[in-house]
Amino acid sequence: MGSKSHKGESNPRSRLTEAKVREIRMSIRVVEAMEARGEFIPPEYTMKNIAKVHGVSVVTIYKIKSGERWGHVK
Numbered sequence: 207m208g209s210k211s212h213k214g215e216s217n218p219r220s221r222l223t224e225a226k227v228r229e230i231r232m233s234i235r236v237v238e239a240m241e242a243r244g245e246f247i248p249p250e251y252t253m254k255n256i257a258k259v260h261g262v263s264v265v266t267i268y269k270i271k272s273g274e275r276w277g278h279v280k
Contacts, residue, residue, distance in 0.1 A: 213278055214276060222276070224279045227276045230267060231271075237251045
């Protein structure tokens with residue numbers, strides 16, 4: 207009796223698109239590269255700001271980063 211879950215954009219409640227998820231991942235990679243080089247991370251690249259810009263929670267950003275959410279998007 208379970209309902210079929212909708213992944214990604216096919217979920218009517220989704221706030222993100224696959225393109226936005228790719229953009230988020232690119233921002234995360236920039237932050238990780240800057241951290242690895244010991245560089246200052248500008249405020250616009252914080253996880254909190256990335257979440258705010260895309261209208262999602264910081265938890266969602268971390269779940270995208272880990273692949274727990276939107277893992278099917280490469």
